[in-house]
Amino acid sequence: MCLIAFAHRVHDGYPLVVAANRDEFYARPTAAAAFWDDAPTILAGRDLEGMGTWIGVTRTGRFAAVTNFRDPRHMPANARSRGELVSRFLKGEMTAAHFAKDTAAEASAYRGFNLLVNDGREMFSYSNCAGEPVRLEPGLYGLSNHLLDTPWPKVRIARDRLRAALNPAPAVEPLFTLLADTTVATDQELPSTGVSPDREKMLSAARIISDTYGTRCSTVILQKSDGEVRFAERTYGPQGVELDTVSYGFRLSA
Secondary structure, X not given: OOEEEEEEEEEOOEEEEEEEEEXXXXXXXXXXXXXXXXXXXXXEEEEOOOOOOOEEEEOOOOEEXXXXXXXXXXXXXXXXXXXXXXXXXXXXXXXXHHHHHHHHHOHHHEOOEEXXXXXXXXXXXXXXXXXXXXXXXXXXXXXXXXXXXXXXXXXHHHHHHHHHHOOOOOOHHHHHHHHOOOOOOOOOOOOOOOOOHHHHHHHOOOOOOOOOEEEEEEEEEEEOOOOEEEEEEEEEOHHHOEEEEEEEEEEOOO
């Protein structure tokens, strides 16, 4: 993922609300969101190269997502796929706290990442580019390719629009609209992450559009306090062409 806005225990009726964009090269093989044949409790898209995922949920209420930490100066060879962190948490039964701690112990095996894990009781954030795992208090958060709540323009805007979308209750299409914003930041607002100014500007939009790299999919997750979950994914091709939307609904099991 490259943009995630989420509300953790903010709305009384929706303990978890997530709106997220995955940015990736269009040539990288990917499967659309579905329940996995080899792990039927997991609902997620799948990176067919690394066989992990960028965001997903389970029928038992687990949630995880990962973003890359953008730093082209630090790209170790033979690094493990960051998507395996998400799939491993979703497949397992480890608490979010324990998993985040274990991940920190092996952080050097991966390129820079930001990880979110939620076991249905607690939610933790961890980046191998800064500090220790952090237990997240109820609140609104935004994450892109730097640390949690780094105030990049698209992070601030997405978080503010998510706040507005929660009232009176969140819905799928307004959150897809939030994620579809192609406005780029002004030159004065651009971060400096080690890429060229032109690429920095392209990457500053919530939904990135180009011929070879861009927003491959948008994902909306709505978990209600009664255990009902709605998961929707909208996919895009080169130049932002909309391809398909899939939607799933289920009720959490014990």
